[in-house]
Amino acid sequence: MNLSVKIGSLTLKNPVMTASGTFGYGEEYSEFIDLDRLGAIVVKGLSVVPREGNPTPRVVETPSGMLNAIGLQNIGIEAFLRDKLPFLRRFSTPVIANFFGDSVEEYVSAAEQLSGAEGVHALEMNISCPNKQAGWIVFGTDPKAMEQVVRAVRKATTLPLIVKLSPNVTSIGRMAKVAEESGADAVSIMNTITGMVIDVKRRIPVLANCTGGLSGPAIRPIAVRMVWEAYKCISIPIIGMGGIMNAQDALEFLIAGARAVAVGTANFVNPSATVEVIEGIGHYLLDEEIPDINDLIGSLKMVPRMQS
Amino acid sequence: MNLSVKIGSLTLKNPVMTASGTFGYGEEYSEFIDLDRLGAIVVKGLSVVPREGNPTPRVVETPSGMLNAIGLQNIGIEAFLRDKLPFLRRFSTPVIANFFGDSVEEYVSAAEQLSGAEGVHALEMNISCPNKQAGWIVFGTDPKAMEQVVRAVRKATTLPLIVKLSPNVTSIGRMAKVAEESGADAVSIMNTITGMVIDVKRRIPVLANCTGGLSGPAIRPIAVRMVWEAYKCISIPIIGMGGIMNAQDALEFLIAGARAVAVGTANFVNPSATVEVIEGIGHYLLDEEIPDINDLIGSLKMVPRMQS
């Protein structure tokens, strides 16, 4: 049985990775699972300059989901390469560096800095960030801004380049296409959906940042739909994520067209979620007698329904 | 204590209405609650020509939500006016007719037909429908298409005109602004978010229609955020909806800026949800010593947080 998939030039032993920002730099969950079993480790979003992040509360639970407004707190690329990457190099699992900036230049420097490092196997651009230079337009919701930043980063790295799309758009298919045409090797679908919870007693937003990103099972039907929509528009691989809690959820994404999947919020609920997803996918392939996971990807059938 | 609010020229005795498509034409739930208590009754979406709707399954549950793909089944405006409206006229509660079409002309005829009828107090345009004449572009996700259809309907009716916005857009603020500028008296925020669930055993979409609209508590944080975003952009009233299950949820919308709220999926779970929301809002105003609900609307405070 083959579980291995390719994302650009990168080969993963299985299609299950961690979602950025939900797995730190790998250390914390190494106490719970064997990191060698993962398809890839995607680390917390990095920037050239370290970021302090937002005041608290930064997280709040919502029905079958959670909002987070961490504010991209991170130690900066330099400290990551020096203090965190050596630990990750001990494992055979490829490391994908998620990064961001607030200008095209910052994205480019971040990509350059990360590309040189031994043990960084691919880059994932988080484009759900506002462009400081262009009136705080979010890169990921404006096709032009996105094209510009992806093209610039594409020139700056030879590593496989994954563009992580924002779901806060009218057409995910169009944005995926722009990413493809701008040189991305793959797209991740999807980042969190902007949401908000109000403390009605105090009449203030619960999160100090006011809004936050919605993740978890609540958004899964939206994420599966977006993967399926994008799959019809592009030919580069899709990494699917959004509310995956178990193997069955992951299979929905694969069948909809995702080449790989990422497990995010589920790690918080179940520190062994990633490993259980990998095992569950294996069992499914056995049960269904599918020898190669690549035969499952995008295998959704549209059948006309009998009227019951 | 004043619970009464105004939507255009329409005065509601309280800000709680039913969400279109979740309350039929009022008859079914009249066995459970006193329809006279409602702020308004919004009926299932109507079209000039009756619609058969989609094959089944039409509904499927998701984490803290549900997808529906009813396919806008309805008896047509003529039958509505003849067979359903007389029943609703027995109550003091204003009736808001939700309607749609698949071309600008159909929208206009629907609006005209409904405007003449005694007992229709306002119109709510569902613009989450594709325009057959313009390559099936969804009216509600394209500012130009929306402007065109709203302007045309505006000319066709003197009733208060509510435009029900689609959440499947990059900027709800912009769409709300377009609706306002095109002559809407109010906007409803929001319709369902497109989603999809896959039967992994059979590798087919669970819904016969493939995708469906996500509603219920899962989407509430997104809906509250959209109301708040739109509130900052427009000055016409907003009717907020999406996952309201109880008074506290409704209060989030009011505080975020909604002049009124609609209860949808909650009716299915709790047939007296609307009445409980009305009562709960009353208790809250008493407890908080707010004499007029209009003082609560949009009262969200942004306070800088102390670091804890």
Add this chain to the structure above:
Amino acid sequence: MPRYCNAVVDEHGFVSRHFKLLRLRPLSEMQEPKAGQFYMLQAGATSDPLLKRPFSLFKREDGTLSFLYRIRGKGTQSLARFRQGDSIRVIGPLGNRYPVPQGDFIAVAGGIGIASLLSLLEGYPGRAHLFHGARSAEELVMGEEVKRVAKEVIIATDDGSAGMRGVVTDLLAVRLGMTTEPLLPIYACGPTPMLRELHRVVADKEVRCHVSLEEHMACGVGACLGCVVKTTSGYRRVCKEGPVFDMKELAW
């Protein structure tokens, strides 16, 4: 009379591996249910599971309502966790009813379909020829109750662990084929594939056949249009115009 109220779990236990029997005591007086009607039962305490689930009334006695159900997915798994003393919100009785049988009749139950048919059988003891199909002997729950009220019980199981090995509609087809008198009316409840097979079996026969259908439901009261079935006169709501339909009216 309110059709939405709180009920307390009076008893809740397994009757076989995947089947549980739930007895509820409604806290308000509710309408008197008729054979074939169903209730929407709260399945969880939070918004996941969100929707209520439809279950046929299995038995009504001493002011309690009993439901017999199979644990299938999230909703029934969650329902199965309610315990004695817990409270459950209930909507019902809902839907139409089995038409009153004149004289003897045939009942065809597939698996948990017996839950819906038992109250019909009990209403007219000694008049039903019951064709009861199940996956295995283990799933033929409530065998004793059934025998007491039916005139005759014919059993088929997929694995042959009780009665004939095979599907119950085949047994019925044989019986109908042998009969020379006018055919008895048929009442059926079971999985949709069984009902479709039944449809085929009776297609060319002079027989009144009423079936209780299942569809995914959101509201259960006719408001959402989620649960429709195609009939000769267009889509009809299973929760409102059904769940019992004349087989002839189904556009199958």
Add this chain to the structure above:
Amino acid sequence: MPRYCNAVVDEHGFVSRHFKLLRLRPLSEMQEPKAGQFYMLQAGATSDPLLKRPFSLFKREDGTLSFLYRIRGKGTQSLARFRQGDSIRVIGPLGNRYPVPQGDFIAVAGGIGIASLLSLLEGYPGRAHLFHGARSAEELVMGEEVKRVAKEVIIATDDGSAGMRGVVTDLLAVRLGMTTEPLLPIYACGPTPMLRELHRVVADKEVRCHVSLEEHMACGVGACLGCVVKTTSGYRRVCKEGPVFDMKELAW
């Protein structure tokens, strides 16, 4: 040793109107916890509630873990529904610990904060001067246990139904003001407003003061950066570098 495992509810009951005591028997051997550490407990059986909730270890005995908690919102309401025999997934022990007290010490507990402090008191019986604040007498749960292990118990309640009427930090301020010897080290756990008040009280004093903080948590293991607190050296994770912090390090 696994820090994520299944546990069975051994006992679960109310100790006062809003407080419950939950005793769990982990099904695998777990790491030995230290005073001040906490566990993330599964709060529901479905995805609502979704996240685990953090609770201080209240007591460890005979291979069981006990937690004392106040029912507040959705998560604790849901947790309160678990019954004897149910299984609950548990992550822990997590976080740092109270530094080992040298000699006598002062403990300041606000409300449910006693849950975290009790294991410290039990580890060093007869050495704690406990200042215990609560809304009312009813919320002074575990009074007997506390008295047995503390050297002295000083009580304040908001409504005066037990001890002094007022806040416990005022009593502490008076005590510290009267003391002429070097001040005993302070260990505190309670609602953030109480800890802030304590911060004020000790600000100008020569005293070591360790506080156990609360923050909204998603992961509990240091991965999400949801639970930070501002310290003199930047944001620190309450679940990892805490929950116990030296008051001096907090940028309050």
